[in-house]
Amino acid sequence: MDERRREIWIRPLLTWAALCVLLAATCALAYVPMGRANLAVSLAIAAAKAGLVGVVFMRLFENNPLNRLAAAAGPIWIFVMFLLLFSDYATR
């Protein structure tokens, strides 16, 4: 029963709390003048949020390879988008 309670309540609630903290960090750090590092920090926090969702809610470490492949499709497609976007932006 404890295991079930941990699965249904504690783990998601802790993850939600962590996501809220990261969200607050995003907002707060936006007002801290760090120059070009602002963008990098924001993206790193966003990546951490996505990682949490992937590991906890999508259970990617416990699932079969097909599900992990499906989850990987998003980042792969974003990579393709950025790669071809920069074929324009980097060569203007």
Place this chain on the structure above:
Amino acid sequence: MSDVAHPAAPDHPATPGSAVPPDYLHDGHTLRSWLFTTDHKRIAILFALSITLFFFIGAIAISVVRLELVTPAGDLVSDDTYNKMFTLHGIVMVWFFLIPSIPATFGNFLLPLMIGAKDLAFPRINVLSWYLYVAGALLTVVTIIAGGVDTGWTFYVPYSTMFSNTAVLTAAMGVFVNGFSSVLTGVNFIATTHVLRAPGMTWFRLPLFVWAMYATSLVMVLATPVLAMTLLLIVVERWFDLPVFDASRGGDPLLFQHLFWFYSHPAVYIMVLPAMGVASELIACFARRRLFGYSFMVYALVAIAVIGFFVWGHHMFVSGQSPYANVVFSFLSFMVAVPSAIKVFNWTATLYRGSIGFDAPMLYAFGFLGLFTIGGLTGLFLATVPIDIHVTDTYFVVAHFHYIMVGGTVSAFFGALHFWWPKITGRLYPETLARIAAVLMFFGFNLTFFPQFVMGYLGMPRRYHVYPPEFQIYHVLSTSGAALLGVAYVMPLFYLIWSFRWGARAGANPWRAKGLEWQAPSPPPRDNFLTPPVVGEPYDYHPPEGPTAAEEQVA
């Protein structure tokens, strides 16, 4: 020429109190039983009715445009109204007809039947998908009531963010909400294909239509979120003055075009991949031949879906995009022609030594084959940078994409409608009238759009309601074709309604087709199959090494 295809006795004599379950059309008669259904077949019908309504809204809008263009002067409507009409036509036809057309109707109806399943993997998500479509459609109706929107269906910035004083926000939000409907349908189809295939239905026994739905779903799931985000950025810029695309404040208007076409070029494949799936089913059935090169047809579908993501920059050759990027996107655009050509050649090879029946669905399939080929070949013209520079924003482009989207997808849609009509309704349609409509649609389409290739090449720009008199002859021809096309679209509406009430009863398999859906009664009951379907090799229309159907007839 008989007036019905293959008349047969009813195979599903369900009566109240009998042990045979009622078919899905008679499984509840209340409005509630339809609006809260989770049956994939009923949801398909709900989608079919909704997209038909929007098809006619889009058609009315373009009728005004075509009538205006009969004379060179702007004498029917104002320039503002003209802009709103072609915008409404584009938004409605792309997002509220073409994108959901085959997947949400025939995909919903047929996917579970074709793989031997009782329903889709997530029936409630399926009906939610229809409600989201309706919500998006209502926002579009609000847009019309609010006076319309004049940005063109592409919502290009900075016009849409800084200058247009029309109902951009409701239009963009309508498309945004509708995008979630696409994603839910895509997720459902992917999950269903993975987990609900009947025993024996291996991946390489799947009908090409199912493969097409699968490839389409991948595009829906991976591309649509980018459109949603892009439209949201327009809303953010208009509402909150956040200068994402405003060049004067550090934004980049070309970023909008990149993001928009990252979705909207693959969206062309959301429209045409399902049509390719339909064509594969029709051509194999009416040629009585196994589909030539089945495995290559599968690989070609997946290749088109994937490579389709890499080519969006060919919409931006004259936008200020770097010449290097132009070359990259031009090369990648040529690459997507390879799998497309594989499909066209394989359909043609399937016909070889076939016993071809010229029933209405096959006429539509032939129309698809010819028109898609012309659309595809002119796509190669547009992938060539110097030619694209010459014809950008002319009627050449308009003709090209209508050959793909209307000549290709709408022909296949009508082919599918006639082919599976007996399965959907349990009735046969009047064959002679259907053949007349199919031929009329082919001629009407070419009369409408072929002159647009010529006038576009000669320099007639798109989206102008006043034009030089030397282009009038082409516009008059085009408008005449549109009238013919209108008749060809309305004809099925009447004879199919007639057939639904008075048409001869169809058996389970009036076309003697081979897919699992034909093992279910017509129309199917709630759970589709009365007995477990027997899975065999796909398109088993003649023995692999045996004589052809034509040879058998001669023997």
